[in-house]
Amino acid sequence: METVIFVLLLCACAAGFVLFRRRTVPVSRLGPVVSGKLSIIIPARNEERNLPHLLQSLQLQTYESIEIIVVDDCSEDGTRAIAESFGVRVIANTEPPEGWTGKNWAVWNGYLQATGDLIAFLDADVRLSPHAVKSLLAARERTGGVISVVPYHEAVRFYERLALIPNLLGLFAFTSPFERSNPKKGLYGSCIVTSRAHYEQARGHEGIKGELLDDLNLGAQFMQAGIPVMNYIGYGMVSFRMYPGGIRSEVEGFSKGAVLSTSKLSGWTTLLVAVWFVGLLAAEAAPFLLGTTWAMPFAAGYLVYTAQLYGFLHYTGKFGYWMPVVHMLSTVFFLYIMLYSAYQVVFHGQVAWKGRRVKVGGRRK
Structure with missing residues (x-):
């Protein structure tokens, strides 16, 4: 059973490699083929x-x-x-x-x-x-x-x-x-x-x-x-x-489109993102399983996800040396953002951003 759990976590983690592409902007010192203002x-x-x-x-x-x-x-x-x-x-x-x-x-x-x-x-x-x-x-x-x-x-x-x-x-x-x-x-x-x-x-x-x-x-x-x-x-x-x-501006910034943006993605993207994230959540349960027979496969999954985060973040952002290790803190933050975003959209029909209240689907208040 422990082997099956570890294999499932590896497969979930692998979804990240399918989704992520290191498509950087090619450096050009000669400028565009066609110049212009x-x-x-x-x-x-x-x-x-x-x-x-x-x-x-x-x-x-x-x-x-x-x-x-x-x-x-x-x-x-x-x-x-x-x-x-x-x-x-x-x-x-x-x-x-x-x-x-x-x-x-x-x-x-x-x-x-x-x-x-x-x-x-x-x-x-x-x-x-x-x-x-x-x-x-x-x-x-x-x-x-x-x-x-x-x-x-x-x-x-x-x-x-x-x-x-x-x-x-x-x-x-x-x-x-x-x-x-x-x-x-x-x-x-x-x-x-x-x-x-x-x-x-x-x-x-x-x-x-x-x-x-x-x-x-x-x-x-x-x-x-x-x-x-x-x-x-x-x-x-x-x-x-x-x-x-x-942090208030950070929460407002991420939450204003967190829920609504998911409707714009293709079904395959949404599915693989969900698989990757569910695997991450499962791996982050490792500290709560200490002393059980399941501790080892979940801990191994946690290490695999951590290594993947270090690899991806080299190209995508500077978040400090320790945050990828304690990534569960960021996961909790993300879940809060999604819940807060859903609350604003479902119960208020509007979101806050830079001192304005913007109604979902269109008009400011």
Whole structure:
């Protein structure tokens, strides 16, 4: 029986190897095949902590034809002043009208002011390596469609490192081979690069103006328009520090789409993610089985999962040396996020994010 348990845990763990693909952005120092002006649109709401890191990294880019537009989304801190100190163009956004969510409204207004034939949407917490813009444009040119990048996650404080399991499960969803032909294939909103022509063909953010999951729904629009969608991981190229402002913002950030996003995945991706996670939960029962005959196979499963986490996280995020060992803490955090997300969606029909209440399926409150 002990052997059977260990084999089952190994099979569950193996689901992670099927889902995860080390699809990094190829480094390009020569630039894209077709050059052109790039408009970078950065929606920023109370981002005075994050914005300087992104704007500094943009100053170091080796691609020169860049227009930077920061959309100050009704910030109550020094976001606008910081953006202006870097000499970039700043647009003062208004509160979203009826039927729009806040980020979609901010991004759309940035797009209306953009003049480039190429467009990049970057979240304010993103940081780029010096060759990132050239490499992203070259990757987009090769794919012939729209690309997005799941940034390498720089987790600094303990509460940030609790995001280990939510972060990895999200990566499974974006790198899964079963998503290639998914008509609902999504993009990762922190870093999206497209051409103006493709963006307009897919109807852009105006076509998803009331959607909470803007990036996932935007990707589906590109797919419906017949435009290829490709997702990369940002190791060595694109990184971010997601929630330096505290654990409350981290919980809100992860929970706003935790439940709803599962409906966008292919059935095979959902199944394998569930198998991998159930195996993880079973392996994490090992400490409670000490002194029983089942302790050894579950402990062995725990070690196998831990080794796998170290291997995956080398390419996906920096969570400290010890968090992969005590990954059960992150698992508990993930379960709390899912329960909290379900509570908001089912009982309130809305979620909280950056001081706004957004109704599920569309309208802000």
